[in-house]
Amino acid sequence: MKFSRRRMEEPEINLIPFIDVLLVVLIFLMLSTTYSRFTELQINLPSAESDPLRERPTEVIVAVSSDGRYAVNKKAVDGRSVEVLTAEISSAAAGRPDTVVIVSADALAAHQAVVNVLDAARRAGLARLTFAA
Numbered sequence: 375m376k377f378s379r380r381r382m383e384e385p386e387i388n389l390i391p392f393i394d395v396l397l398v399v400l401i402f403l404m405l406s407t408t409y410s411r412f413t414e415l416q417i418n419l420p421s422a423e424s425d426p427l428r429e430r431p432t433e434v435i436v437a438v439s440s441d442g443r444y445a446v447n448k449k450a451v452d453g454r455s456v457e458v459l460t461a462e463i464s465s466a467a468a469g470r471p472d473t474v475v476i477v478s479a480d481a482l483a484a485h486q487a488v489v490n491v492l493d494a495a496r497r498a499g500l501a502r503l504t505f506a507a
Contacts, residue, residue, distance in 0.1 A: 431502070432473040434466045436491050440482035444491070454487075459494040467500060478506035 436459075437445040444451040446462040453459075467473040475495040479488050495503055 432470050435476045438479040438483045438487045440480040442487045456490050456494050460497045464498040474502045475500050
């Protein structure tokens with residue numbers, strides 16, 4: 375018995391559903407842009423002038439080492455007395471009362487050494503103090 379072979383049909387992409395989807399997307403985009411014009415508000419915003427930038431306050435960084443030595447703005451202080459430290463902080467602040475004193479103490483520094491820095495800043499007339507992390 376002789377069977378005839380059927381010819382295989384070539385697969386083809388059906389473009390009709392693809393064109394339908396593109397048409398729906400096109401209609402959606404056209405309608406959404408039309409309605410977006412109606413929702414826009416015409417607003418004239420007032421102009422504002424900004425305040426001039428304030429000058430940053432002077433900072434004096436006082437470092438306290440673990441053995442009780444001091445450094446003011448990375449300059450070693452000769453001596454460990456409060457009077458010497460007061461003079462160094464005063465000269466670093468240059469007579470500006472808004473100067474911020476930043477205390478950067480070693481974790482092993484004695485608490486009295488940190489208290490001496492606070493006392494020296496008070497004697498120098500500086501009231502703004504903070505501790506560095």
